[in-house]
Amino acid sequence: xxxxxxxxxxxxxxxxxxxxxxxxxxxxxxxxxxxxxxxxxxxxxxxxxxxxxxxxxxxxxxxxxxxxxxxxxxxxxxxxxxxxxxxxxxxxxxxxxxxxxxxxxxxxxxxxxxxxxxxxxxxxxxxxxxxxxxxxxxxxxxxxxxxxxxxxx
Numbered sequence: 001x002x003x004x005x006x007x008x009x010x011x012x013x014x015x016x017x018x019x020x021x022x023x024x025x026x027x028x029x030x031x032x033x034x035x036x037x038x039x040x041x042x043x044x045x046x047x048x049x050x051x052x053x054x055x056x057x058x059x060x061x062x063x064x065x066x067x068x069x070x071x072x073x074x075x076x077x078x079x080x081x082x083x084x085x086x087x088x089x090x091x092x093x094x095x096x097x098x099x100x101x102x103x104x105x106x107x108x109x110x111x112x113x114x115x116x117x118x119x120x121x122x123x124x125x126x127x128x129x130x131x132x133x134x135x136x137x138x139x140x141x142x143x144x145x146x147x148x149x150x151x152x153x
Contacts, residue, residue, distance in 0.1 A: 004108065004117040004120060005070070005071045005072075006110075006114075006115040006116055006117070007052075007061065007070050007087065007110050007112075007115040008050075008061040008063075008068040008070060008115060009049055009050070009061075009112065009113060009114060009115045010049040010050035010061065010062070010063025010064075011049050011063065012029075012049055012050050012063040012064040012065070014029050014046060014048075014049065014050060014051060014064060015046065015047070015048045015049075015084045016046050016047075016048075016080065016082060016083065016084035018030050018046065020044060020046050020051065022041045022044060022053075024037075024040070024041070025037040025038070025039055025040055025041060026041070027041055027044065027051055027053065027062065027064075029051070029064060032064065034062060034064050034065070034067075036053075036055075036060075036062065036067050039053075039055040039060060039067060040055050040056065041053045041054075041055070042054045042055065042056065043078045044078070045078045045079055045080035045087055045089075046080055046084060047080050047084045047085070047086075047087050047112035048083075048084040048085060048112055048113060049063065049112060049113065050062055050063040050064065050112075051064070052070075052078060052080070052087055052089075053078075054075060054076075054078055057073065057074045057075060057076070057092070058070075058072070058073050058074075058075070059072040059073075059075045059078070059089060072089070072091055072093070072108075073093055074091065074092040074093035075089045075090060075091055075092065075093075076089070076090050076092060076105075076125065077089060077090045077125075077126070077127055077128045079128050079129060079130065080112070080130075081130040082130065084112060085111065085112055085113065086109055086110065086111060086112060086118060086130065086149060087109070087110050087112050088107070088108060088109040088110070088128055088130065088135050088149070089108060089128070090105035090106070090107055090108075090123075090125055090126075090128065090137070091105060091106040091107075091108055092105050092106075092125065094106045095122065095125075096122050098122075098124070102124065103125070104122040104123060104124060104125070105122070105123060105124070105125040105137075106120060106121075106122060107119075107120065107121050107122070107123045107128065107135065107137050107145070107147055108120050109135050109147065109149040118149040118150060119135070119147050119148060119149040119150075120147075121145070121147045123137040123139065123145035123147070124137070124139025124140065124141060124143070124145065125139060125140070126138045126139035126140055130149075131146075133148060133149065133150050134146050134147060134148050134149060135147040135149050
């Protein structure tokens, strides 16, 4: 398993209860907009203090003042916990091959307030969601992979 880099954090007045919309390269939070051009906003996950977003396959973060790269360059299935305290995604760049040679993604979960990793595991790429104190990954085969990440919500 590779060493995990911390994610950037912010102190913006934003969280999962805010109205967040994407318009091209702009993220609009309760009427306040930040234009992130030349970056695109392909997927967002709202956490306490900011917004993580994908620009193509790259993961970025904004505290609504500026955008910061995270160092993760090939991600998919970006999701925040319902309370905005955790963020998770699939890292395809640092994946591995399973026993049968099938590609696996590195499933990562982080604490949004500190940017510190909460858990990591290899799993079949698919959709992810938080389920209480765990992250569930459902791969193409329909099997669920459960990664304990703590913190509830």
